[in-house]
Amino acid sequence: MTNQQQPVAQEHALDRDCKTLSRHVLEQFQSFSAEAQDLSAIMNRIALAAKLISRRLSRAGLMAGVLGFTGEVNVQGESVKKMDVYANEVFISVFKQSGLVCRLASEELEEPYYIPENCPIGRYTLLYDPIDGSSNVDINLNVGSIFSIRQQEGNDIDGEARDLLQDGRNQIAGGYILYGPSTILVYSIGNGVHSFILDPSLGEFILSQENIQIPKHGPVYSTNEGNFWQWNEAIRDYTRYVHRHEGYTARYSGALVGDLHRILLQGGVFIYPGTVKKPEGKLRLLYETAPLAFLVEQAGGKASTGTQDILDVVPEKLHARTPLIIGSKEDVDLVESFIQDRARRDSDEAVVAGS
Ligand code: FBP
Numbered sequence: 001m002t003n004q005q006q007p008v009a010q011e012h013a014l015d016r017d018c019k020t021l022s023r024h025v026l027e028q029f030q031s032f033s034a035e036a037q038d039l040s041a042i043m044n045r046i047a048l049a050a051k052l053i054s055r056r057l058s059r060a061g062l063m064a065g066v067l068g069f070t071g072e073v074n075v076q077g078e079s080v081k082k083m084d085v086y087a088n089e090v091f092i093s094v095f096k097q098s099g100l101v102c103r104l105a106s107e108e109l110e111e112p113y114y115i116p117e118n119c120p121i122g123r124y125t126l127l128y129d130p131i132d133g134s135s136n137v138d139i140n141l142n143v144g145s146i147f148s149i150r151q152q153e154g155n156d157i158d159g160e161a162r163d164l165l166q167d168g169r170n171q172i173a174g175g176y177i178l179y180g181p182s183t184i185l186v187y188s189i190g191n192g193v194h195s196f197i198l199d200p201s202l203g204e205f206i207l208s209q210e211n212i213q214i215p216k217h218g219p220v221y222s223t224n225e226g227n228f229w230q231w232n233e234a235i236r237d238y239t240r241y242v243h244r245h246e247g248y249t250a251r252y253s254g255a256l257v258g259d260l261h262r263i264l265l266q267g268g269v270f271i272y273p274g275t276v277k278k279p280e281g282k283l284r285l286l287y288e289t290a291p292l293a294f295l296v297e298q299a300g301g302k303a304s305t306g307t308q309d310i311l312d313v314v315p316e317k318l319h320a321r322t323p324l325i326i327g328s329k330e331d332v333d334l335v336e337s338f339i340q341d342r343a344r345r346d347s348d349e350a351v352v353a354g355s
Pocket of ligand 1: 107224282
């Protein structure tokens with residue numbers, strides 16, 4: 001590198017090191033409006049939550065009483081991990097005294113949590129899954145956090161949070177944090193999908209990729225085939241198809257965020273369908289599938305229940321669940337085509353049986 005080039009390279013490196021998350025959000029708005037400042041501040045608080053959780057995860061095995069179960073069962077009917085509780089409290093704490101978020105809705109809380117000092121000025125609601133992939137926490141495999149930001153409509157006096165029961169196109173922002181070899185934060189405010197890596201030496205999330213576009217097709221299919229006999233015939237048909245055709249490979253980490261991050265960068269499809277026991281599926285709409293659908297659509301991909309776009313689903317309750325088929329457009333279309341074929345066959349057979 002010549003002497004002339006060195007200062008330019010140093011300037012680039014410095015400029016990149018200064019591309020922090022809060023600055024990037026403001027640049028996205030190309031303005032310093034109140035909304036831009038608010039979103040930038042909210043994203044900064046989410047980044048702080050990510051740093052605290054990442055630090056705890058990285059040292060969990062050396063600390064007493066941090067791993068394992070609490071003995072409690074949450075609103076989902078799932079046994080609660082101590083890390084679930086810690087991460088949930090972190091998200092609440094980082095928004096205290098912020099004047100930004102009046103209400104938080106979490107996978108770990110039956111009812112929304114209100115931060116009185118932020119209401120009514122706080123015009124936003126944060127919906128989040130503090131630890132996604134809880135079954136991976138105690139064995140040091142990747143986990144994540146998922147978040148969605150929505151406008152607070154009305155004062156929600158009765159605490160029923162009915163204004164949250166709207167489709168996913170109402171989200172202002174969505175994203176996830178992946179706690180893996182490095183901690184990555186991926187977000188969108190409806191203007192492309194961008195990823196940041198936590199630089200521990202700076203304690204800052206630094207821009208790593210802008211305007212991520214998901215490949216139209218990818219070799220990966222990600223699903224828990226252990227549920228094969230609980231699935232409907234259409235999903236079984238699709239699984240038989242990928243088993244019998246070259247070019248497909250199975251990857252399933254046990255953490256949706258980890259599997260989706262792979263698919264966002266390399267293409268493919270993640271499937272968590274309804275089952276005989278849970279026709280509505282396992283994953284929750286407002287703080288798992290809708291924020292990820294928001295991201296993936298922004299990246300040129302697709303997210304479906306099998307018969308409807310996830311972003312068009314209107315929930316009946318705060319912890320509503322949906323089947324999820326998400327990823328590259330061509331791969332989601334393929335899964336949907338098996339569902340349509342099966343539906344057509346079933347109705348033809350019904351007509352024959354009826355005649
Ligand atoms: P949690 O948010 O409670 O972890 O549940 C979601 C999840 O762990 C996803 O991350 C993952 O894809 C899926 O459930 C795993 O479910 P299963 O163990 O049934 O395959």
